[in-house]
Amino acid sequence: MPRFSVIVPAYKVQAYLHECLSSVLEQSYADLEVIAVDDRSPDACGAIIDEFAARDSRVRPLHLPGNVGLGRARNAGLAQATGDYLLFLDGDDTLTPGALEDIADRLKAASDPDVLVFDYARAYWTGRTVRNKLADLLTERGPAPFRLDDRPGLLSLLMVVWNKAYRRDFVEREGFAFPPGYYEDVPWTFPVLLTADTIATLDRVCVHYRQRRRGSILGSTSDRHFDVFDQYDRVFAFLDAHPELARWRPELFRRMVDHLATVFVRRGRLPRGSQAEFLRRARAHYRRHHVPGAPLRPRHLLIRFGSHRTYRLLSLTSRLARRTRRAATGTGRRLAHAALRAHYRIQLRLPLRADRAVFTGAGGGRYGCNPAALESTFRNLVPHIRTAWIAEPEHHHTIPVATRRLRPGSAACWTALARSKYLVHNADFGPHVVKRPGQIMIQTLRGTPLKRMGLDLRDRPAAARDADFARMLRSADTWDYVVSGNRHSTLVWERVFPSRFTTLEYGMPRNDVFSRATSADVARLRQALGIPEGSVAVLYAPTYRDYRRSQRPALDLERVLHELGPRFVLLTRAHPSYGEPLTRTTSGRLIDVTGHPSVESVCLASDALVTDFSSIMFDYANLDRPIVVYADDWEAYQAARGTCFDLRAFPPGATARSEDELIDIFTTGHWCGSHSANLRAAFRARFCPCDDGRAAERIVRRVVLGENAWQPSVVPLADRHPAPSAATGLPPVWLATIPAPGRPVPDVEIL
Known part of the structure; x- marks a missing residue:
């Protein structure tokens, strides 16, 4: 009996199925079976599944005699599963490396809950990945496992089946199954979460949810989007059959109304001419499942009254209000930035402080590397010079107590940069920092170079990307001293950053x-x-x-x-x-x-x-x-x-x-x-x-x-x-x- 049964239905995903199955079989955690379901796909999905099955005995191919749709294909795989836990993965999505190992560890730490909810990221066809915006709901802080009553915010997550692991005997005991039609995840996910006695979370992206440029179900125009009404009827029928769950009706009603409104307002889902019929059915569903005292929102008014014009008027008013707030916020930020620039220009005209030194590392990060070693030596060897370290607030705890803490972009930071005699960095202070006469800039860089750096990257576009070599040289022109650990480093730095700095071949302070x-x-x-x-x-x-x-x-x-x-x-x-x-x-x-x-x-x-x-x-x-x-x-x-x-x-x-x-x-x-x-x-x-x-x-x-x-x-x-x-x-x-x-x-x- 494997630990995991990963059920992968496949229909018209031949371009992505190989990557999907490989992402499962190449996991570091190998105690699994893959039930790959060919939903009578007209392309090469069936052949791809058979090829994987021939190479790996953990793949169990299942060829359906006819196309039954995503939900019933999952049911067919579910009937064949033998693992302790069930995972569902669509044929065009992928598991992230190490996901199953982390899921297994979390299940063990949470005493094998009925359901484990983990995170996902949208993977766009451009190569960009964006993590779920509600990832904070998956925090692992607090007791685990728990019931949904303890963390009701989980209902705000995307109601999909593939961001969870389900204990198989729990699913079989409760008789959960997928219905036919679009939005089949809805009548599965809500009942599962409401029924589970033990739930745990994993704050980790385990699935890359592919955002296809074209061809996805949710991006297609079809009257099958009307299936959403039947799916919510099934959800409320489940509630009617379980009176002990009646307290969840207001929340599910709100979720239904939001979902119906989303289907309506998203362009390209409903066929032309079907909008009026959709609103009519939505209004009937609102009345059928309405919960007295439920809060009214613009989207709720759209569904309650079935008036698109009213909704558009309210939406327009809401958008204008948001734009006004954003404009006011943007104006405030611009004024603040202008004030800081003026403050910096004023500080540049004031005398330098010979007893001040400012240090920082790449990206305004934690205290460390060569600048930190030099800052410590400044305090010990020349204690009359007061030192300060620039870092984001979350790194201030790493800075010694005797060192002043500065936040990047603050007035105090700009004052220090304008008036301190010594400026020490291992990267770049930024394009807006002016090197004053009398200031001494020490560039420590970050070790002995092995990989190509600076101007040596001009013929390496993959590494240079959008590097601004002119700005790089302008920055090098502000360096008075460059720290070097050996003759090799000296020769490289003077070649790739040709400027008039003095090289200090004295060794690496951090060592x-x-x-x-x-x-x-x-x-x-x-x-x-x-x-x-x-x-x-x-x-x-x-x-x-x-x-x-x-x-x-x-x-x-x-x-x-x-x-x-x-x-x-x-x-x-x-x-x-x-x-x-x-x-x-x-x-x-x-x-x-x-x-x-x-x-x-x-x-x-x-x-x-x-x-x-x-x-x-x-x-x-x-x-x-x-x-x-x-x-x-x-x-x-x-x-x-x-x-x-x-x-x-x-x-x-x-x-x-x-x-x-x-x-x-x-x-x-x-x-x-x-x-x-x-x-x-x-x-x-x-x-x-x-x-x-x-x-x-x-x-x-x-x-x-x-x-x-x-x-x-x-x-x-x-x-x-x-x-x-x-x-x-x-x-x-x-x-x-x-x-x-x-x-x-x-x-x-x-x-």
């Missing part, structure tokens, strides 16, 4: 912590992340792919962990541009650390790094811990983005081109062997010559205290003692226990 951290710090961080004692923690941190629409990696994390054995733990950290984690698991041996505020802390807690083209490898090399490069798309990445040097010719450790190669590198011990250590040593010598824990101090002394100020000399690599890996505290034989049974143990070095 200072690697030399200052202790074994106790590493142990504390590992405990905070939930890394089991005695395990080997591997950090997986891939970079962004400009040429991909989906950033989900092809790497099967569960399989990798299974092959590596119980001693390994996998920490996953998604690139900030991903928008979602690589995995939603935050316990056990697969731990997502995307949301952790400090990537440096995550590096310290790990024992090895797996990455691809990310600059994190240059920072991690300072720890002198194993690095494995895993990139199964060398050619595609080079064509879309390109790199500044050939990583294959000068890697920081072992290199894998496939998932099997990656597993083999770990199971044979090559990841920490002598050859990998030699590669890492050469890599570290080339790219970490100045990262000795005092880079930020050298920069502050040079910029603030003057060119002749004493600057600490760079500690040679051989004399550096970065924070030790937790693996060094394990018995010397630990490496010998890692290879899989039957695999040879190579000559390896103890970390």
Whole structure:
């Protein structure tokens, strides 16, 4: 008996069915069956279903002798289902990666409720996806499971069948089934939610609801839209048969009236000349199911009186009122912006404050990266200079207490930008910031470049997209200093941002912590992340792919962990541009650390790094811990983005081109062997010559205290003692226990 039965009816969706079925069968959670129902489709749907069934035994094809419609096709699949839970997926929609695993986890956490409601996003044919606007109703805060009485707002969600998982024995016990006709979800969804004793929610997009350019049922013109009346008659007949649910009648009446009005006002649904008949039947339904005391709205008046002219007059009045409010709001915003611009211009004419410094990171985000390391050093080394950090309010808690907090766009922020002597950023302050004479701009950027940057992107349209290179160079012209970690970075920055700035080849400030951290710090961080004692923690941190629409990696994390054995733990950290984690698991041996505020802390807690083209490898090399490069798309990445040097010719450790190669590198011990250590040593010598824990101090002394100020000399690599890996505290034989049974143990070095 599988955990899930996914029922997929198919009729005239041959162009989308392959993607639909693949999205189910390629889920990381494999305990499922797919009941694919060919509703006597005149196209190739039946053949596609048979092809999938021949390749995957989990697909159970069902060919109906005649076309029966969406509802009855679902009933046919329902009769064949054997899973604990039922999911319905239309043949042109898709499950998002990892959806079933998250659904299974939530069901377990909520003690197997009758119904689990999850979220969806509309996927437009242009490639744009828009999440459900009522996603807040799916919060997982509060007790679970619950009854609909505890969360009646769920009735405001789109009444469809495919955004829920249903316990099969609950459906069979209550005898739920789909009726024929359009809008067949209505008499299924309402009774299910009203009857369920236990309901839970999952605040996660699990379905991409395809918005077809043409050909969808709701976008077609047909008199079958009149079926909506019969469907609501079935809903109220259900209420009549269950008097204990009578309290829900006012809410369902309101939903009915809203739905009838929507069908009427949406252009293209009703055939020409049928509007009057539709309003007549709508008026009769209003009277038949009317609940005394129900609130009146413009749409209700349309249905109650059946007068389109009255409705148009009320709608026009409502639209005019909304436009008036929007105009007033827009005028207020414009006045506020004008006032801020005037305020900024005034501040630009006032004297600079030599004892002020402003810091921020990309996007007004949390306190971190090179600017944060410099801000801390400013406070410690030159305490007479007051520092401020610009961040959105939700990130203010990450800023040290001694540092002033500024909100982007506020009057205080513009004052600080206009009058502070020192401005420190790792990206760009924006086109409206004026660099004044006497101000000093420090550009830290964000690490050692591997991928192409700046002007090197002119022949890479996939990566550059709509980049404004002229503005990029104008911004570079405002930089007084650019921080560099090595000679490679110096040469790249001066080539791709040709300007008159001074390069400070002093090391990366954010890497200072690697030399200052202790074994106790590493142990504390590992405990905070939930890394089991005695395990080997591997950090997986891939970079962004400009040429991909989906950033989900092809790497099967569960399989990798299974092959590596119980001693390994996998920490996953998604690139900030991903928008979602690589995995939603935050316990056990697969731990997502995307949301952790400090990537440096995550590096310290790990024992090895797996990455691809990310600059994190240059920072991690300072720890002198194993690095494995895993990139199964060398050619595609080079064509879309390109790199500044050939990583294959000068890697920081072992290199894998496939998932099997990656597993083999770990199971044979090559990841920490002598050859990998030699590669890492050469890599570290080339790219970490100045990262000795005092880079930020050298920069502050040079910029603030003057060119002749004493600057600490760079500690040679051989004399550096970065924070030790937790693996060094394990018995010397630990490496010998890692290879899989039957695999040879190579000559390896103890970390």
